Amino acid sequence: MTDEPGPAERALYLAAVRAGGRLFPEDLAPDDHPTVAALVARGLLTPTPTGYTAANPRSLGDRIGAELRLRATRLLLHAERLPGDLRPLSHAYEALHGPSAPAAADGPGGVTRVPDCVPELLAGCTEELLAARPGPQPAAALRSTLTQDLALLRRGCALRVLHQPDTLGDPAALRQLSLRSRQGARIRVLGEPYEQVLVFDRSVAVLPTEDPDRGAIVTDPGTVGYLVAHFERDWARATPADHYLRAPHPTTVRVGRLLARGLTQRAVATRLGLSERTVAGHIARLRDRYGAQTLFHLGWHLRGERHD
Template sequence: MSESSGAALPSESERRLYQQILDQGGRVSFREAVEQDPTGVLRLMELGLLVHDAADQALTAVNPRAVSDRISAELRAEGTRMLLRAEEMPTLLEDLTHAYDATPRRADRSSVVQHVDRTEQIRHRVLQLASEAYEEELSLHPGGAGPADQLEAALERKRRFLESGASVRTVYEPTALLDETTVRWAERVTGWGGRFRTLSEPFSRMLIFDRRIAVVPASADNSSAAFIEDPAVVSFLVAAFERDWERAERIRWRSAEHEGESVVPVHEQVGRLLAQGLTQKTIASRLGLGERTVAAHISRLRELHDAETLFQLGWQMRGAGERED
């Protein structure tokens, strides 16, 4: 076992700290935890087993399954030498997974619909779901992206999520484009492969993670939320999102954040290389991205340019480049 591979696992003291946090419901005060074991807290945050919520200065325990998946992917990227270690990772974190499943907090999820009434608890639960998602996030946000401080704290997590090959699609009201915070957030996330549209029709707030669990308002003032895990209901809500998405208008973001600088979003870099005739694999190598990430950017470009085939997209991107020159 190499030193680098061993460094990917929490020590015995860090495991005990994680289990103590689970015993307190999976959420503790950041200050109190740091006073107890500052090194252990920082290490668990580095591993992704704890997430710091800057808004209320709290630490939230993350499902070790999500951490296991992420670490396994990183180990596989190191090559054949680390492949066996990556396959063993779920077993190596099995004790933490059992502890996570056994915590009383899990009892609340035995129901297919869980109602949460306090805004702080709603945000805490959504933060957990966002940290555990690994494939897709769909959302309807009629009021825009949200408070700037919360967005800044979530920015790095959103970048890692998209660069892993996951998908993010968001629908706003047209008025959201007048909000500077929302525009700047959307520009950043679009550069990593996120997709945004605007819908002029009235619609309600909704979040869907991995087509597995949906979050919808349970009161008119959004002070209460319903977390739905019934597969049939979630499937129905996904279909409703897709209908809204198809009716919504596409947005071509133009970043005004770096005036005077040449800021080329990742998807545009992919398009330029595609126009040069490079293959998906070569583009991934050139930009230092995973092939799944490049595939996600190509999918977004095909939608933006209404291209039915990869050849047609490359032709259109080549023509666009010539017009710009």
């Protein structure tokens, strides 16, 4: 399957949109079924008990864009690694036939896979660290790197970090991020897919590998520049995390405590002497803070908090 929908898929999707976002089996010709299957596989049509519903193409574009950026990064890494991989073969050939071209010098440059590289790079960072961290970040992992991050900030280095909403929905992780924010770290939230990367002083980048204990170090200026440009693109699209990191209003805290005890919205309003509309506003702020889609989901998050 190609990255983008073909003409038949586009035409059928637009027909579904013009029909109010719905397709019914009786509207489909026999030749349409492979096209429908392709649209379902792409996520542009969602099966329902009565037919199909059109989905927003933006999510497809975000996903394909992330996949293309990952593919491009891997190609860049492969291009940088290839001369080093072939160097033993070149040495063997030239030992027999003599050198036919200047051999590349061995040394640090391009891509090197090394374990436990981040603490050393953090210690040598003098200006700025850019960090894109997709997926939920466990509070324990954030706690283990707190000392290093705070030392970086106290040296006067800038720290910009991208997180996804799942991380800021965890109260324990949120407390860890707040400690960094109070020391000057800038934190933003992006709900779209993006790739994990660390960039030190815009000169060295670390990318993940299949081995979680090892990282690919990139020092080629062109490759690092490419990674920085994509970080800046994602940063510009992200939302500042200030409203997550600021302490909630005391009344909002009281509403949360009562919800955590199992009280309904009406019961909370009666207990606090507030209107249900006011309580609903506090609940909406709590849902934004914890990334909760439903009141049940919010209650689940609140029960995990400590309420002294």
